[in-house]
Structures are given as structure tokens and as C-alpha cells.
Amino acid sequence: MTVQPLLAPGRGGGLLDVARRRYLLRLLVRRELRSRYQGSLLGLGWSYVRPAVNFAVYYFVVGIFLKMSRTIPNFPVFLFSGMVLISFFTETLITTAWSIVGNAALVKKVYLPRELFPAASTLVSGVHMLPAFGVLMGGAVWAGWAPSWIAVGSMALAFAIVATLAMAFGLLFAAVNVFFRDFGQVVDIINIVVPWSVPMIYPWTTVQDATHGGWLLQLYLANPLTSAVLLFERAFWWPTNDQALTLPNGAPALPGGHLAFPYHLTVRGLAGLLAAMVLLALAQWVFARLQRRFAQEL
Amino acid sequence: MEAIVVDGVSKHFTLRHAHSIKEMTVRAVRRQSLSERFTALDEVSLTVAQGESLALMGLNGSGKSTLLKLISGVMQPDRGSVRVRGRVAGLIEVGAGLHPDLTGRENIFLNAAILGMTKAETEAKYDDIVAFSEIETFLDTQVKFYSSGMFMRLGFAVAVHTDPEIFLVDEVLAVGDPPFQKKCLQRIRAFHAEGRTLVIVSHDMGTLEKVCGRGIVLEQGRAAYEGGIQGAVDFLAPPESPLEAQQRRRAREEAALAAVPAGDSARAEAELFAAEVMPDVPRLPDPRATLEYGLALAAGQDGMALEFGVHTGGTLSVIADAREGKNVFGFDSFDGLPEDWRAGFPAGHFAVEEPPEVRGAELVVGLFESTIEGFLQEHPEPVAFVHVDADLYSSARTVLAHLGPRLSVGTVIVFDEYFGYPGWREHEYRAWEEYVAESGVRFDYEGFTEGNEQVIVRITGIS
Numbered sequence: 001m002t003v004q005p006l007l008a009p010g011r012g013g014g015l016l017d018v019a020r021r022r023y024l025l026r027l028l029v030r031r032e033l034r035s036r037y038q039g040s041l042l043g044l045g046w047s048y049v050r051p052a053v054n055f056a057v058y059y060f061v062v063g064i065f066l067k068m069s070r071t072i073p074n075f076p077v078f079l080f081s082g083m084v085l086i087s088f089f090t091e092t093l094i095t096t097a098w099s100i101v102g103n104a105a106l107v108k109k110v111y112l113p114r115e116l117f118p119a120a121s122t123l124v125s126g127v128h129m130l131p132a133f134g135v136l137m138g139g140a141v142w143a144g145w146a147p148s149w150i151a152v153g154s155m156a157l158a159f160a161i162v163a164t165l166a167m168a169f170g171l172l173f174a175a176v177n178v179f180f181r182d183f184g185q186v187v188d189i190i191n192i193v194v195p196w197s198v199p200m201i202y203p204w205t206t207v208q209d210a211t212h213g214g215w216l217l218q219l220y221l222a223n224p225l226t227s228a229v230l231l232f233e234r235a236f237w238w239p240t241n242d243q244a245l246t247l248p249n250g251a252p253a254l255p256g257g258h259l260a261f262p263y264h265l266t267v268r269g270l271a272g273l274l275a276a277m278v279l280l281a282l283a284q285w286v287f288a289r290l291q292r293r294f295a296q297e298l
Numbered sequence: 299m300e301a302i303v304v305d306g307v308s309k310h311f312t313l314r315h316a317h318s319i320k321e322m323t324v325r326a327v328r329r330q331s332l333s334e335r336f337t338a339l340d341e342v343s344l345t346v347a348q349g350e351s352l353a354l355m356g357l358n359g360s361g362k363s364t365l366l367k368l369i370s371g372v373m374q375p376d377r378g379s380v381r382v383r384g385r386v387a388g389l390i391e392v393g394a395g396l397h398p399d400l401t402g403r404e405n406i407f408l409n410a411a412i413l414g415m416t417k418a419e420t421e422a423k424y425d426d427i428v429a430f431s432e433i434e435t436f437l438d439t440q441v442k443f444y445s446s447g448m449f450m451r452l453g454f455a456v457a458v459h460t461d462p463e464i465f466l467v468d469e470v471l472a473v474g475d476p477p478f479q480k481k482c483l484q485r486i487r488a489f490h491a492e493g494r495t496l497v498i499v500s501h502d503m504g505t506l507e508k509v510c511g512r513g514i515v516l517e518q519g520r521a522a523y524e525g526g527i528q529g530a531v532d533f534l535a536p537p538e539s540p541l542e543a544q545q546r547r548r549a550r551e552e553a554a555l556a557a558v559p560a561g562d563s564a565r566a567e568a569e570l571f572a573a574e575v576m577p578d579v580p581r582l583p584d585p586r587a588t589l590e591y592g593l594a595l596a597a598g599q600d601g602m603a604l605e606f607g608v609h610t611g612g613t614l615s616v617i618a619d620a621r622e623g624k625n626v627f628g629f630d631s632f633d634g635l636p637e638d639w640r641a642g643f644p645a646g647h648f649a650v651e652e653p654p655e656v657r658g659a660e661l662v663v664g665l666f667e668s669t670i671e672g673f674l675q676e677h678p679e680p681v682a683f684v685h686v687d688a689d690l691y692s693s694a695r696t697v698l699a700h701l702g703p704r705l706s707v708g709t710v711i712v713f714d715e716y717f718g719y720p721g722w723r724e725h726e727y728r729a730w731e732e733y734v735a736e737s738g739v740r741f742d743y744e745g746f747t748e749g750n751e752q753v754i755v756r757i758t759g760i761s
């Protein structure tokens with residue numbers, strides 16, 4: 001028999017420990033899905049209804065009444081591609097923020113790598129995103145979409161950015177919410193701002209015009225979420241755009257002659273992913289420090 | 299070997315008056331204190347040996363649960379350190395991981411995973427868990443429809459089928475109806491018998507006396523008493539009258555007798571003897587653990603380590619390892635017992651064809667009376683550790699008579715057949731008693747093997 005070493009208990013390896021306990025993670029995800037929809041009328045069907053209503057409201061108000069459909073050809077696909085990604089992000093922020101507090105009974109009594117709970121919430125949001133994503137895919141194909149390297153690559157990059165960013169903020173918010181219970185309100189407010197802070201309802205050129213291409217525009221474009229939404233639009237919306245134009249230099253353009261996407265979008269996306277990963281590492285570090293006091297604060 | 303080491307641990311709780319950003323701002327503006335500090339544990343140190351069963355006692359709020367949470371890693375100490383060897387699982391609170399919306403079956407898998415079991419392990423133990431919980435018919439019912447008793451049973455059944463090296467129990471032995479309680483208690487004792495380390499919090503002194511060897515009493519976060527379980531119980535709840543003291547003593551004697559199979563009077567006698575002369579020492583789970591514990595006690599003691607009665611060399615190699623191969627000697631004629639010992643062990647028993655090879659130890663072959671004297675002349679060092687494994691009164695007496703002048707304060711002697719078998723008062727025990735009476739050495743009992751024959755003594759004074 002090998003002699004085991006004397007170790008300090010409860011010093012986990014963070015997200016690496018989560019990877020080690022995949023089996024438990026899977027059960028936690030299943031539990032959350034189950035309990036959220038048990039005894040509900042539509043079950044997972046709610047994952048269709050919510051985005052559908054959300055979509056309908058924006059489509060009629062912004063697209064029809066405010067005539068955005070004229071500026072942006074094929075506006076429904078444009079709107080929905082951004083919306084799928086952003087609802088995944090905002091839902092993750094809310095569920096992760098409550099993931100530790102909601103599992104207080106466990107956190108207080110059994111030592112588990114605490115990152116498991118935000119990680120499970122993020123995965124659950126991912127599962128919730130699937131129906132809407134399927135609808136997006138179906139709609140795009142119906143509108144003439146066909147897979148291409150640039151489309152699939154853009155989609156993967158955009159998704160990687162949003163998932164990493166959501167996990168990073170999820171860890172931070174989950175930890176902070178343990179110490180300040182009204183932090184959940186802050187998350188709600190953030191979630192009001194997020195959909196308007198990215199080119200999901202309007203084209204990015206609106207910001208370009210309003211800021212005259214100044215440093216405010218650079219700030220707007222530096223947001224990794226902006227890059228992610230633009231990438232998702234490049235993946236799903238642009239290939240289905242029947243009024244696609246190209247400028248003399250080959251850049252894709254909107255009917256008014258505006259650039260459809262900022263230059264170097266792929267590079268911006270990669271930089272955004274890098275930034276998100278740095279943020280995740282930072283969030284993990286903060287979480288690891290704060291989690292030592294979770295059990296006594298709950 | 300130690301399984302849990304708690305070293306100078308303090309734990310403070312900050313009782314925060316403000317739990318939201320608004321409250322904090324308001325209190326800060328009014329210059330009210332934001333928090334108060336409260337000390338739940340104050341410089342607590344303790345060591346639990348592997349295979350030991352420790353009772354943690356104290357009034358409500360004395361810090362027992364906090365200490366268990368530090369050991370399980372749920373909380374971190376503010377000062378000092380906690381270290382554990384191996385997997386810790388616990389019943390800090392039964393059913394912590396049960397989810398009301400899942401069925402009993404699903405909860406078994408989830409709770410087992412929470413306690414660290416893999417899918418395969420859970421599947422292998424699934425039937426046992428179900429049988430233990432006695433809720434077969436409700437397995438497909440959601441747990442929220444369970445009665446609280448059924449809920450507890452399910453949680454307990456899963457927890458006791460995990461496979462931890464260290465098992466913590468916090469005030470949960472009182473769950474369920476009496477038959478179930480009894481079953482749980484049996485299971486806990488089985489854990490103990492398997493050599494797992496236990497730390498148990500309970501207010502049921504009777505249970506603690508049955509299961510634990512040692513007790514620690516916490517008082518307002520400090521260890522106020524540490525010692526044998528009976529001493530700890532008396533410390534926490536002193537008998538209120540001489541009559542009660544006497545009743546308690548009688549109950550303990552009866553319990554000691556009841557703990558051994560009927561008819562085994564030698565065993566019972568040994569139990570009584572142990573309860574009387576060494577109530578507070580560690581009860582070790584097996585002979586090997588006793589030997590290792592004795593060696594650990596002698597670790598700081600310089601000098602030779604001697605074994606009398608090498609036989610096939612198994613224990614001598616344990617000694618050689620512990621002493622790092624320095625100054626370790628084994629004595630044996632390898633011709634077996636020189637005279638009849640107890641029933642079943644006639645003269646010549648234990649003979650081996652050829653002396654064994656033991657790395658890190660030197661063998662001195664021959665009858666003790668003819669080898670020891672010459673050996674001691676060649677080796678002037680003191681004796682740090684002795685393992686007396688020669689069974690017979692005459693051998694033990696010879697060994698003690700010769701070694702006597704070399705024994706010093708701190709020398710540890712492990713007797714391999716000290717008590718608990720028919721006629722034990724006539725062999726190693728008698729040789730030791732006589733030696734003590736003749737030489738006037740003073741000693742402490744330091745440990746013994748539970749339900750077996752080994753005893754550790756340490757010399758505390760030489761006259």
C-alpha cells in the first residue's frame with residue numbers, strides 16, 4: 001500500500017478540478033435542467049418561447065416600425081444571430097451569479113471544487129441556447145445559407161469568445177454575490193445594457209457615424225462581445241444577404257455603401273478571445289481566493 | 299501514522315451586520331461598526347492516528363462542527379494548519395446533497411458523485427445502498443415526497459457506502475428509528491474495524507463510549523480535555539453523586555465484558571485490565587499499527603532497536619524501516635520455542651529452516667541466554683526500542699534481566715503477547731511486572747491493540 005501524503009484539505013485546483021470531476025458536473029447539469037422544467041407546462045419548450053417573443057418584439061418595433069429592415073437587408077437573420085449569442089451571455093450572467101448562493105446547502109457542508117457550480121450553470125445556459133441555435137440554423141439555411149470555412153470558423157470563434165467571457169464574469173459574479181446579496185440587481189442592470197452595447201439591433205456603422213470614427217468607436221469595437229456578435233453575423237447573416245455588395249477593395253458592404261464589418265474582424269476576434277482568456281484566468285484567481293470564505297458567509 | 303494533524307488552529311467568524319451594498323453604505327455613513335469578530339476555535343491542536351476513532355465533545359456552540367468543517371476542507375483556518383492523509387468524507391449533515399426534484403434513484407447517483415464516487419463505484423454498491431436504506435419501493439418517487447425519516451435513511455445509506463480513509467460524523471447518529479440507528483452504529487463500527495479513521499460528534503455519551511477510544515472536549519473553542527473516552531465523558535458530564543459514579547463504573551465493566559464473545563474470559567479479563575490501567579491510551583486497530591505506533595514514539599530516541607523472536611523477519615523489517623537500518627538487531631535461535639508455551643504452541647513451534655534475510659537489520663542467532671551478554675559487551679549504546687516477541691515468560695524474563703541496565707527514560711517496549719489469551723498473566727505480563735517490581739523503573743502504558751494481545755510501554759523513570 002502506498003502511503004498517501006498529508007495535505008491541507010479544501011485547496012482545489014480550480015477549473016482543472018472541474019475537468020477532473022466531469023461525471024459530477026454532468027449530473028449537476030442534468031439536475032438543474034430537470035428541476036427547472038419539472039412540473040412546467042412546456043418543459044424545454046420554454047427555450048423556444050422566450051427567444052421567439054424577444055425576437056418578435058424587436059423585429060416589429062425596430063425592424064418594421066423603426067424601418068431598420070431597410071438599412072439592413074435580411075434583418076431577421078441579422079437580428080436573430082446576434083440575439084442567440086447575447087441571450088446565452090446574459091442568461092449565463094444571471095444563473096452563474098446565483099449558482100453559489102443557490103447551492104448554499106452543499107457549499108456549506110461538503111467540500112467540492114466550488115467552480116463546479118458556475119461551470120454547471122454555464123453549461124445549462126449552453127443547453128438552453130441549443131433550440132434557438134437550431135432555429136437560427138434552420139432559418140439561415142432556408143434563406144440560402146451554405147457552410148463555408150469562413151462561416152464555420154467565425155461561428156466557432158464567436159462562440160469561444162462568448163463562452164470564455166461568460167465563464168469569467170460568471171465566476172466573478174458568483175463569488176461577489178456571496179458577499180453582497182444585492183449584487184444580483186447589478187447583474188440585472190448589466191443585462192439591460194448588454195444587448196444595446198453590441199451591434200445586434202442596429203448595424204455597427206451607426207456607432208461609426210455617431211462617433212465620427214473617433215476613439216469612442218475604437219472603444220466600442222474593442223469590446224470582445226462586439227467582435228463576437230459581428231463574427232456571428234458574418235457566419236449566418238452575411239452569406240444569406242441577397243443584396244451583398246463589395247467595395248472596390250473587396251470589402252463586404254451594405255446597400256448604402258457602408259462597410260458591413262470593420263476591417264480585420266478575424267484578428268479582432270482572436271484578440272478578443274485572448275482578452276477573454278486573460279480575464280478568465282484573473283477571475284479564476286479571484287474566485288479561488290474568495291471561495292475560502294464561502295462556507296462561513298452563506 | 300497520523301491521519302489528521304490539526305496544528306494551532308484558530309477560526310474567527312466575522313458577524314457582518316451589513317449584507318448588501320446599501321446597508322454597508324448606511325452603516326458607514328452613520329459610523330456604525332460593520333462587523334464583529336467572534337472566535338469559534340482558539341489555538342486548537344490535535345493529532346488523530348490512522349485507524350483511531352476520536353470523539354469530539356462539547357456543549358452547543360463550542361466549535362465542534364467548525365472543527366469538522368476545517369478538517370473536511372469546507373472552511374479554511376485563519377491561523378494554524380490542518381492536514382489530512384487520504385480521502386475525507388463525512389456526514390456533516392445528512393442529505394446535504396439530496397435534491398427534492400430528483401427521484402431516490404437519481405439522488406443516489408448524484409449524492410454518491412458529490413461524495414467523490416465514480417459512476418462505476420456507485421453502480422457496484424447500488425444494491426447495497428438500496429438495501430441499507432430500506433426504501434426500495436420509493437426509488438422512483440421524487441425525494442420531496444419522502445418523509446423526513448426516509449430522507450435521512452437515503453442520505454445516510456449513500457454516505458456510509460463511500461470509501462473514505464477518514465470519516466467525519468456530526469450529530470447524525472440520532473437519526474431514524476431505533477433499529478435504523480442500531481444499523482448505522484454497526485456500520486460505523488465496521489468502518490472502524492476496517493481501519494478507517496473516525497471523528498465523531500455526538501451528544502450520546504453511551505454511543506461514544508462504545509465507538510471511540512479517545513475523546514476531546516471543546517469549551518468555547520479551546521480543547522479543555524484530551525484523553526481516554528471515559529475520562530472525557532466524566533469531564534464533560536461529571537457523575538453527580540457517588541452512586542452515579544458507581545453505576546457508571548459498573549456499566550462500563552459490563553460493556554467491556556459484553557464487547558467480547560461469551561466464554562472468552564481471557565479476552566474479557568484483558569479488556570477490564572485495559573480499562574483499568576490504561577483507559578486513556580490509543581486503541582490501535584491491528585498488531586502492525588501497534589508496532590508502528592510504538593516505533594513512532596521511539597523515533598526521537600537514540601540507540602539500538604532490538605527484536606527478540608524474529609521468526610520469519612516480517613516485523614523486524616518494519617523495525618528496520620522505521621529506524622532507517624541503523625542499529626537494528628534481531629535475536630532468535632530459529633529453532634522454535636525452547637519449551638511449551640500456551641495450548642497449541644508446543645516446544646519447537648515457530649522453527650524455521652534457515653534464518654531470514656532482513657535488509658537493514660543484523661541477526662544474532664542463538665538462545666537468548668547465550669547471546670545477549672556477549673552482544674551487549676560489543677555494543678555499548680543505549681537501547682531505544684525493544685520488541686519482545688518471544689512469547690514465553692522465561693524468554694521475556696531473560697531479555698529484561700540482561701537489558702535492564704541499558705533501558706533509559708524514553709525507551710519504548712512493545713510486547714507482542716502481553717495479554718488477552720488464556721494464561722496471559724503467566725507470560726510476558728508476569729515477566730514485566732516482576733521486572734518492574736525488582737528494578738523500580740517507572741513506566742506508562744502508551745497503547746494496545748484493540749481485541750488483540752499487543753501492548754506498548756514507555757519508561758518514564760529509573761531509580
Ligand SMILES: Nc1ncnc2c1ncn2[C@@H]1O[C@H](COP(=O)(O)OP(=O)(O)O)[C@@H](O)[C@H]1O
Binds near residue numbers: 297356358360363364
Ligand atoms: N458561518 C458562521 N458565521 C458566524 N458564526 C458562526 C458560523 N458558524 C458557526 N458560528 C458560530 O461559531 C460557534 C461554534 O459553532 P459550531 O462549531 O457550530 O458549534 P457546535 O457544533 O459545537 O455546536 C457558534 O457560536 C456559532 O454561532
Ligand SMILES: [Mg+2]
Binds near residue numbers: 362364
Ligand atoms: Mg454542531
